[in-house]
Amino acid sequence: MTHSRHEPTGHAAMTMHQLITADGDRVSDDLLDEFVSDIDDQTLRNLYEDMVVIRRIDFESTALQRQGQLALWPPMLGQEASQIGSARALETDDFIFPTYRENGVAYCRGVAMGDVLGLWRGTCNTGWDPYEFNMATPQIIIGSQTLHATGYAMGLVLEGKESLSVAYLGDGATSQGDVHESMVFAASFQAPVIFFCQNNHWAISEPVGLQSHVPIAGRAPGYGIPSIQVDGNDVLAVLAATRWAAHRARTSGGPSFIEAVTYRMGAHTTADDPTRYRGVTELEEWGAKDPLARMRTFLTNTGKLDAAAESAIAAKADAVAAELRDACINLPDPDxxxxxxxxxxxxxxxxxxxxxxxxxxxxxxxxxxxxxxxxxxxxxxxxxx
Missing domain, CATH: 1.10.287 (Helix Hairpins)
Known part of the structure; x- marks a missing residue:
């Protein structure tokens, strides 16, 4: 099924956009191809490196929590492609409003690991200066960051700026009133905001099928907001989809809604036990769609990744993890x-x-x-x- 080049929307037209299959094969997409036509081999390797590094960050942070060094940690295992693909599509002057799980996005923005972990260790109330990185600090209240992103985008219009804002949210947040109010305002004032929904299939213990009997991306057109559903485990497709939405925002096209269909392979937080509400079969099914495995297969099969490059990437991940652990343990107690x-x-x-x-x-x-x-x-x- 194909769509018009810049306005894919509506329940009847909803389809999953993809550029790299779970088997690591590159496929064509009428909408997305043009938005990644400039991506070279080095950029592809960089995207893979980013995903390897943030997975290592996630494992190390989870271990630190289990060892009593962190009070809590929200794992992002399985969602690496959604975070890296979207973050790398943005410009430095675009302002990001995250949830509490976008630690991979914070890494892309250059936030120091100690600043990321301060909130979860209890040594600070926020973590970093939002204006230094053009990224707000983690938002725990579900969905409220969409209000902030929309208001910021409306301000950009009033100031005549060409940058945009991005609101990250989960599938569960789309049942919150704040999100729907945000979309009403964004559509009414044609605010340059991207609603980036990581549909990881579980709002803590509630499956996405219970709260939405239609694709989540199908909700936005009801407010007059063009939407797209993309394979959230395909980093290249996520990059392209976010560039599509950013292009609309920068050319007075108004808001866009992206549903990145992915899966939370870990727990909701380290205080959660997902084995109590989901089966092993489901986890195995999504494990076969692992975003890192498919990118590695694609790069290896096309001769873009060799043993030396893999070794360098692994060394980078280890170095970041060591920096993270050292920063965490040496965070000073606050006055x-x-x-x-x-x-x-x-x-x-x-x-x-x-x-x-x-x-x-x-x-x-x-x-x-x-x-x-x-x-x-x-x-x-x-x-x-």
Whole structure:
């Protein structure tokens, strides 16, 4: 089934766009081919390297959590192609509004590993300066980042800028009111925003088929937003689909919706046990569609990846993992009073009162320790022998 070059939408026309099959074969797509016509062999290897590195980041972070170094970690195992393909399609001045799982996107943006892990270790409230990387810090509240992305995009229009914003969201978020309100505003004001939905098939323990009986990408056209459904385990197709949406945004085409169909092979977070709600057969089926395996097969079969290149990529992944572990373990404990920083832009009387009360509370422990240290040890009670 084919589509018009720039406006694929509607339930009847919904199809899965793909450029590299699960077997590693390159196929043609009428819509996507032109958006990757400039991709050379080195870029393809770079995309593969990115996926290998962020999978290594994921494994190392999960291990750190199991060892008690992190309080929690949201695995991205299986979603590497969706994160790398979309992130590498953006320009540096495009602003990203992530969920809590886009750690691979943060890596692409150049965020230091220590800053990524600070939130999950509990040493900071956010993680990094959003304006340094044009990427907001992780959003835990499901779907609310779509409001932020839409508002930011509306501001870009008012300021006459040609950049765009991207809201990452999961399949579960599409059942949240914030997401639908965002799409209403985005369509009404033709905001240059990309809604990038990683459909990983599970909203914690709720399967996607329960919350949507039609393709998720089919929801957006109801608001007047062109949408596309892409194989989310195909990094090249995701790159092309995101470039398609970015092209629309930069040429006054307004918002776009991308459904990247992928699979969360790991747990929702390290506090979750997915074996309680999904079967082994399902995991094996999606394991055969592994985004790294298919890209490696494609590159190897076409002579674009040799043993030396693979060894270099593995060494890079190990180096990043070592940097991550060192950064995590050596993150300094925050000053207790820093909890009041960056709450409001300007001084606020209620916050100042709370700050003073907390300061007095902490000082009470110092007084208590001082008093105890100067007291003579108490004599034991009882009869002498």
């Amino acid at each position: 207790p009073m820093s909890v009041f920083e960056n709450v409001y832009v300007e001084d606020h009387p209620v916050l100042e009162r709370q700050r003073e009360q907390y300061r007095q509370y902490l000082a009470s422990f110092e007084r208590s320790e001082s008093t105890t240290s100067h007291e003579a040890p108490a004599m034991p009670q009882g009869r002498a022998s």
